[in-house]
Amino acid sequence: MSMRNLPDIGSTVTFATENPWAALATAIKYGAGIIVALWMLFPIYWMVTVSIQPQEVIMNWPPRFLFFTPVIENYVTLFTEQNFGRYLFNSFVVAAGAVSISIVIGVPAAYSLSRMDVYGGHHIGFWILSTRMIPPLSIMVPLFIFFSDVGLNRSLVGLMIVHFLITLPMIIWIVKGFIDELPQSLEESAMVDGCNRIQAFREIVVPLVMPGIAAAAFISFIFSWNNFLLALVLTGGGTRTAPLVIQSSMGYLSINWGMLGAAGTVTVLPVVLISLALRNHLVEGLTMGAVKQ
Amino acid sequence: MLGTKYVRSRLGRAGAREPLLNRIDISDRTLKWLFLLPSVAILAFLAIYPFIQGIWMSFHEWPLAADTRTWVGLANYEALVESDRFLGSARATVVFTGVSVTLELILGIALALYLRSLSSNWRPIFRTIFILPMVMTPIATGLMWRLLLNGQIGVVNWMLINFLGMSPPSWTSSPTVAMATVIMIDIWQWTPLIVMIVYAGLLSIPETMYEAARVDGAPRLAVFRHITLPQIKYMIGIAVVFRLMRSFRSFDIIWLVTNGGPGTATEILNIYLYRVAFVNLQGGQAAALGIILLVVTIAITMGIIRGLGMQ
Numbered sequence: 001m002s003m004r005n006l007p008d009i010g011s012t013v014t015f016a017t018e019n020p021w022a023a024l025a026t027a028i029k030y031g032a033g034i035i036v037a038l039w040m041l042f043p044i045y046w047m048v049t050v051s052i053q054p055q056e057v058i059m060n061w062p063p064r065f066l067f068f069t070p071v072i073e074n075y076v077t078l079f080t081e082q083n084f085g086r087y088l089f090n091s092f093v094v095a096a097g098a099v100s101i102s103i104v105i106g107v108p109a110a111y112s113l114s115r116m117d118v119y120g121g122h123h124i125g126f127w128i129l130s131t132r133m134i135p136p137l138s139i140m141v142p143l144f145i146f147f148s149d150v151g152l153n154r155s156l157v158g159l160m161i162v163h164f165l166i167t168l169p170m171i172i173w174i175v176k177g178f179i180d181e182l183p184q185s186l187e188e189s190a191m192v193d194g195c196n197r198i199q200a201f202r203e204i205v206v207p208l209v210m211p212g213i214a215a216a217a218f219i220s221f222i223f224s225w226n227n228f229l230l231a232l233v234l235t236g237g238g239t240r241t242a243p244l245v246i247q248s249s250m251g252y253l254s255i256n257w258g259m260l261g262a263a264g265t266v267t268v269l270p271v272v273l274i275s276l277a278l279r280n281h282l283v284e285g286l287t288m289g290a291v292k293q
Numbered sequence: 294m295l296g297t298k299y300v301r302s303r304l305g306r307a308g309a310r311e312p313l314l315n316r317i318d319i320s321d322r323t324l325k326w327l328f329l330l331p332s333v334a335i336l337a338f339l340a341i342y343p344f345i346q347g348i349w350m351s352f353h354e355w356p357l358a359a360d361t362r363t364w365v366g367l368a369n370y371e372a373l374v375e376s377d378r379f380l381g382s383a384r385a386t387v388v389f390t391g392v393s394v395t396l397e398l399i400l401g402i403a404l405a406l407y408l409r410s411l412s413s414n415w416r417p418i419f420r421t422i423f424i425l426p427m428v429m430t431p432i433a434t435g436l437m438w439r440l441l442l443n444g445q446i447g448v449v450n451w452m453l454i455n456f457l458g459m460s461p462p463s464w465t466s467s468p469t470v471a472m473a474t475v476i477m478i479d480i481w482q483w484t485p486l487i488v489m490i491v492y493a494g495l496l497s498i499p500e501t502m503y504e505a506a507r508v509d510g511a512p513r514l515a516v517f518r519h520i521t522l523p524q525i526k527y528m529i530g531i532a533v534v535f536r537l538m539r540s541f542r543s544f545d546i547i548w549l550v551t552n553g554g555p556g557t558a559t560e561i562l563n564i565y566l567y568r569v570a571f572v573n574l575q576g577g578q579a580a581a582l583g584i585i586l587l588v589v590t591i592a593i594t595m596g597i598i599r600g601l602g603m604q
Contacts, residue, residue: 041422
């Protein structure tokens with residue numbers, strides 16, 4: 001669906017110069033747009049700004065919006081004294097691990113649900129979707145006990161296993177949507193040519209839905225990366241993830257805002273980059289394929 | 294473009310290697326279950342097992358710090374229903390979810406229409422801006438807003454005093470204002486999701502419908518009510534389902550910004566459940582609370598999905 005084919009509804013620029021009311025309407029329209037854009041962007045801008053200000057400037061009144069000498073000392077403190085790199089690495093290991101294993105087991109499941117006429121497949125698919133609706137805390141108490149019993153509490157492996165609850169349903173549903181759109185004749189002609197089902201899946205279907213798999217992988221990576229609650233319950237000390245460390249550094253009496261701003265900035269940076277690269281698939285991912293763009 | 298030729302070229306490559314898996318002949322009947330089994334097994338372990346174990350636990354007095362467990366029947370549920378704190382947190386959840394999702398829906402539809410009305414130069418820019426808040430790590434969102442609303446260095450307070458001459462509200466220390474604050478932050482983060490979903494719906498409305506209305510000289514409001522709204526009704530439904538799903542799992546922002554306070558003013562069910570389980574270490578009662586939360590959430594989302602005929 002290309003947006004370029006649509007005519008511009010309501011943008012009456014030539015009209016506006018002739019009619020003062022229309023000119024006013026256009027001004028209000030763009031003014032409102034600018035206010036909304038500022039509302040969306042300013043909090044992010046401010047966090048990044050504070051991260052490159054020295055503590056004296058942050059604590060001083062009035063706040064400096066634009067003109068100040070940027071410093072990197074907050075980032076230096078963050079990575080040397082606070083060892084934030086380690087927690088970013090924890091976040092990365094959990095998210096990347098959960099995503100890659102989910103792809104290996106989720107893509108065949110998506111194929112099976114999409115193509116292989118599983119008995120009750122519709123219900124299984126819907127049940128998989130419904131696991132995404134579960135409020136995580138409602139199942140965390142029994143899982144916490146189980147993980148403590150088997151010694152997986154406070155380990156990244158344990159956290160990774162629970163993160164399957166985020167990544168697996170998402171990957172299955174998004175990839176299933178992509179496979180559904182693929183013409184079945186491709187696999188059929190491959191199987192007529194003598195390859196078996198697994199070959200047809202591996203050699204025909206997987207390469208063709210690769211863009212979909214990549215989109216699903218990155219979107220579920222964002223969700224795993226952003227997650228806080230599961231790490232709060234299941235990790236501690238050296239196995240904490242980046243959001244958890246941000247949260248625990250906020251508890252102190254005197255908050256080092258510059259350093260926290262830096263921590264927030266480096267934590268959201270990968271997410272922002274991924275989502276800008278994926279912007280055409282993002283909504284599909286957020287709605288698990290229910291909305292196609 | 295993609296035809297037998299493509300298939301042949303891929304198979305040629307495959308034939309050269311012939312991995313073991315390709316040579317084993319598995320019937321489709323077995324294979325479809327083999328493909329499905331690992332995913333179903335993992336999700337069953339993560340979703341069904343804790344649910345059943347949770348029901349079992351909820352009938353016990355089950356302190357997380359000790360190894361004792363005593364069968365108490367329905368006492369945990371009875372204690373919850375009679376407890377003011379539980380009822381208070383249920384009320385806070387209804388207020389938080391109800392107000393934030395309603396406002397996000399109104400604002401989201403308005404902004405989606407706005408996005409559609411922009412010229413094609415501006416549209417991609419605004420679309421990109423709308424993407425940013427909804428992908429932000431919620432803890433970072435909480436951090437940003439705590440920084441903005443801070444009593445000493447908060448730049449929002451500074452703007453209110455200097456630009457509007459207002460005295461800033463006590464963002465997180467008065468019960469009503471604290472609830473409004475967390476709702477405002479939730480609106481900041483999640484309105485864009487509704488914008489994106491509704492906007493996708495708006496794009497699918499055929500232009501000819503609008504042209505016909507324009508020829509007839511239909512007023513704007515009538516166009517919205519009789520053309521736009523019926524066409525995006527389904528998308529609005531999807532937006533509500535996904536928003537509610539996320540709202541029922543809200544935790545991070547409230548935990549960071551108000552910590553459920555002041556008192557228990559913003560203590561939604563998730564925060565209360567976390568406290569019962571991992572602060573008070575009352576496993577049985579927490580499990581009972583978890584079961585209630587799970588059943589209510591699934592019932593509400595399924596109800597809406599059924600109502601929409603999405604399934």
